[in-house]
Structure formats: C-alpha cells, structure tokens
Amino acid sequence: xxxxxxxxxxxxxxxxxxxxxxxxxxxxxxxxxxxxxxxxxxxxxxxxxxxxxxxxxxxxxxxxxxxxxxxxxxxxxxxxxxxxxxxxxxxxxxxxxxxxxxxxxxxxxxxxxxxx
Amino acid sequence: xxxxxxxxxxxxxxxxxxxxxxxxxxxxxxxxxxxxxxxxxxxxxxxxxxxxxxxxxxxxxxxxxxxxxxxxxxxxxxxxxxxxxxxxxxxxxxxxxxxxxxxxxxxxx
Numbered sequence: 001x002x003x004x005x006x007x008x009x010x011x012x013x014x015x016x017x018x019x020x021x022x023x024x025x026x027x028x029x030x031x032x033x034x035x036x037x038x039x040x041x042x043x044x045x046x047x048x049x050x051x052x053x054x055x056x057x058x059x060x061x062x063x064x065x066x067x068x069x070x071x072x073x074x075x076x077x078x079x080x081x082x083x084x085x086x087x088x089x090x091x092x093x094x095x096x097x098x099x100x101x102x103x104x105x106x107x108x109x110x111x112x113x114x115x116x
Numbered sequence: 117x118x119x120x121x122x123x124x125x126x127x128x129x130x131x132x133x134x135x136x137x138x139x140x141x142x143x144x145x146x147x148x149x150x151x152x153x154x155x156x157x158x159x160x161x162x163x164x165x166x167x168x169x170x171x172x173x174x175x176x177x178x179x180x181x182x183x184x185x186x187x188x189x190x191x192x193x194x195x196x197x198x199x200x201x202x203x204x205x206x207x208x209x210x211x212x213x214x215x216x217x218x219x220x221x222x223x224x225x
Contacts, residue, residue, distance in 0.1 A: 102152035102167035
C-alpha cells in the first residue's frame with residue numbers, strides 16, 4: 001500500500017526558501033503526477049504543482065516564479081522549493097499522488113510557519 | 117485560475133440527504149468530466165470520495181454520489197451520518213495540466 005510522508009522545517013524566515021520533501025513508500029515513483037497542495041490556516045486547498053515520473057513539471061501560475069518541484073528516483077522522493085516566502089505562505093503543505101483525474105493518496109501534511 | 121465556488125456551509129439531520137454544489141466555468145468544470153470531491157476531518161488530510169464526477173473509490177459508501185450539469189458539479193450525501201460531518205472540497209481539471217479546488221464547504225450533521 002503506497003504511503004506518502006512530508007518532511008522539512010516547520011519554521012521558515014520571511015524572504016528565505018521553504019524546502020520540503022515527500023517520501024513515497026510501498027511503491028515506486030512511476031506513472032503518476034507527484035503533487036504538492038497547500039492549505040493556509042482556516043482556508044481552502046490550493047494546488048501548487050506537480051512533477052511527472054518522466055520529470056516534466058507544471059505549476060500554479062500564481063506561484064510559478066517561486067516554485068520548483070524535483071524528483072529523486074533513487075530515494076523515492078520528490079521535493080518542493082518555494083523561494084522568497086512571506087506570511088501568506090504559512091500553511092499546511094500536503095504531498096499527494098495524482099492521476100489525470102484526481103489525487104488519490106495524500107500524506108498527513110506538514111505545517112510550515114513563515115516568521116518575520 | 118479562480119477557485120471553484122462552494123457554499124461556505126450546509127447542514128442536515130441524521131438520515132436526511134444533503135447536496136453540496138461546486139460552480140466553475142466553461143474552462144474547468146464545464147469543460148471536463150474530471151471533477152473530484154474530498155472529505156477532510158479536522159486536523160486530517162483530505163480523502164478522495166468521488167472522482168470523474170460520479171465514480172466512487174473502493175470503500176466509499178454508495179450514500180455518496182456525484183453529478184454535473186453545465187458548469188456546476190454536485191455532491192449528494194443521502195442518509196446523513198455523524199461521520200459525514202467534515203469539510204468537503206471539490207476539484208476540477210482546468211486544462212493545460214492544471215487543477216483548481218473549491219473554497220470548501222463545512223457540513224454539519
């Protein structure tokens with residue numbers, strides 16, 4: 001059974017870079033769209049972007065200039081980097097396995113707070 | 117990409133049905149049959165409940181059903197149970213390999 005687990009710092013200083021990793025267990029990173037989604041406190045979900053197992057990526061246009069998603073097949077991990085963070089980037093960050101139609105497996109989420 | 121529009125909250129009594137709407141545009145909900153619905157209990161990750169507008173993953177009770185008409189998708193839960201109390205989010209493929217979520221609906225049983 002495939003499981004996802006996010007990891008990374010829970011506190012990031014304003015203007016610095018947020019870096020998170022998602023470890024995939026119980027299966028390999030193939031075929032799917034490995035996705036990052038976030039949820040600011042008390043708000044809804046926001047699709048950040050994905051990396052396909054082929055290495056192709058696509059990002060939310062509102063974040064595109066600051067986001068990079070990468071893949072490490074040897075470690076069965078994919079990562080998120082978000083530069084120049086502000087308080088608006090404070091959120092719970094989820095990694096998820098995406099198909100073309102939905103996001104069927106999610107990690108438990110990791111809370112990231114941007115401090116000034 | 118603008119968020120899909122959902123009612124902030126809905127409520128229903130145990131055993132009664134409730135419907136949550138999700139309104140998009142002709143570029144997302146109206147253009148593709150790739151609407152999915154997620155249930156989120158407090159402090160937990162979202163869980164896929166409906167995909168491809170009306171299909172249920174294994175293990176999801178048939179009390180939950182999905183539909184779509186034009187630019188609006190709907191999730192109906194019949195026979196409400198206490199466990200159904202949660203936040204619900206719709207999501208649609210929006211073309212060019214992008215996805216958009218709704219703002220979420222709090223269901224009170």
